[in-house]
Amino acid sequence: MTKTATATVATPLRPISKDGLIALAEKAKANPNVIKSLPVTTVCEGQFRNLTYVRDLPAHVIDEPPSLLGEDTAPNPSEAVLASLGSCLSVGIHANATMRGITLTKLELHLEGDINITGVWGIGDLSEKRLGFTDIRVKVDIEGDASREELDALVAHSNIWSPVANTLRNPVSVEVGLA
Structure with missing residues (x-):
């Protein structure tokens, strides 16, 4: 946010392409019964720390807090x-x-x-x-x-x-x- 002498100007969130949204909506309307399977793989590293792999992204880490015997390294x-x-x-x-x-x-x-x-x-x-x-x-x-x-x-x-x-x-x- 930028403050000026008379007003506060709010910065818009990074925009989404409205044309892209329209194209996505039209594609969905053209074939409304499409079901997509979303594959992920979860690998236990040890204790309660798990690495979940989605697409080609870095591992998504899941752990437990110390009160549940985890290392508290992730949600x-x-x-x-x-x-x-x-x-x-x-x-x-x-x-x-x-x-x-x-x-x-x-x-x-x-x-x-x-x-x-x-x-x-x-x-x-x-x-x-x-x-x-x-x-x-x-x-x-x-x-x-x-x-x-x-x-x-x-x-x-x-x-x-x-x-x-x-x-x-x-x-x-x-x-x-x-x-």
């Missing part, structure tokens, strides 16, 4: 879920703002999730309980050249269409077995 798996949700919502909000002609100058998402960890991966308290997050709260701190009502509608629309939010909201088949 734990549950924190990574919240990070994925926050990033997915942010991408959707920014893309939809661009399509609606809204220039954003601030987009921060603050996430918090409630989780019972007493089962500690099936070796702790094994009494019946809900596993995983029971509640997730997301607060979006957003600024741009739109009214509060327009920004609220933008966030609500992006939440409805977020793939990660819907993965968390809806049942999904998960198969785990030996290779």
Whole structure:
């Protein structure tokens, strides 16, 4: 932000190509039933530190905090879920703002999730309980050249269409077995 004698000027976020978004939307509309598989590989380095490889990117590190016997070198798996949700919502909000002609100058998402960890991966308290997050709260701190009502509608629309939010909201088949 730049402050002048009379006003504060907000710097827009790095823009997204609206033409690129339109082309992407048209491609999706032309073939709405495409399902894409997203392969990743996770390798345990030792203790609870894991390296996950996606495309040709450097390894994405996941670890546990010392309270869960990790080395505290990276987010734990549950924190990574919240990070994925926050990033997915942010991408959707920014893309939809661009399509609606809204220039954003601030987009921060603050996430918090409630989780019972007493089962500690099936070796702790094994009494019946809900596993995983029971509640997730997301607060979006957003600024741009739109009214509060327009920004609220933008966030609500992006939440409805977020793939990660819907993965968390809806049942999904998960198969785990030996290779």
